[in-house]
Amino acid sequence: MVDLSRRRLFRRNTGNSDNLSLPWIKNAESFTDNCTRCGLCVDKCQTKIIVNGDGGFPSIDFTKDECTFCYQCAEACPEGLFLSKEEPPWQAKAKIEANCLAINNVECRSCSDMCDAMAIGFSFQVGKVAQPEINLDECTGCGACVASCPTSSINVSNL
Ligand code: SF4
Ligand code: SF4
Ligand code: SF4
Structure with a gap:
């Protein structure tokens, strides 16, 4: 097994x-x-x-x-395993993990440059570099941000 x-x-x-x-x-x-x-x-x-x-x-x-x-x-697919194209493709969303450079106070915005949906915003916090935040309403789960991240800090999953 x-x-x-x-x-x-x-x-x-x-x-x-x-x-x-x-x-x-x-x-x-x-x-x-x-x-x-x-x-x-x-x-x-x-x-x-x-x-x-x-x-x-x-x-x-x-x-x-x-x-x-x-x-x-x-x-x-010959097996009929997929919904019609009119349905939403999935509920998948991106999530930024704790090893993200910006979360660890190192300037980085690579992920937001790749996001066509403009779902990744950065906000300023006292004593920190700008912090990434994903707008889950805008994120399509396309995964374009994943490969751009130098520290492999982004995962896409069904919420
Ligand atoms: S998965 Fe796609 S839409 Fe979502 S944050 Fe990443 S690039 Fe943007
Ligand atoms: S790009 Fe996405 S929708 Fe197109 S074949 Fe690949 S997995 Fe399917
Ligand atoms: S690309 Fe990766 S390390 Fe850089 S801000 Fe985005 S999630 Fe953080």
Whole structure:
């Protein structure tokens, strides 16, 4: 039997803290029961962020690039595992972890430069460099900020 908690311990950081499944997945809980691991979504992904994750099931790796919400993974899937394009792709949001440079008082704003949704703001606090803050209403969970972070301090997960 595969010890998933142990595997998680040694997994390379993908900027995806809860093994986020693909956008528009109908049912994340039953995904591994129904996905045949055919790899068609992996081949079709516009930005090549779909990788073979735990057990060979497709998973997102935001260290490679962002999700453009192109819907090609969904279109490629022969198993009917995706919602229609009119539905929201997911509830995923970015989260900044405690090892962020700015939180540790080192000037850095790389993540906000990458955010097309302008969801990352910086606020001034006495005695500190400007501190990042993610506006969860604006964040699309695209993951564009993840690869830009020099300290791998951003994870995207379903809230
Ligand atoms: S929506 Fe497009 S970019 Fe996002 S995971 Fe699917 S194929 Fe890749
Ligand atoms: S996940 Fe996308 S929208 Fe959210 S903060 Fe990062 S770059 Fe902005
Ligand atoms: S890029 Fe990373 S280290 Fe820099 S402010 Fe954003 S989260 Fe912090």
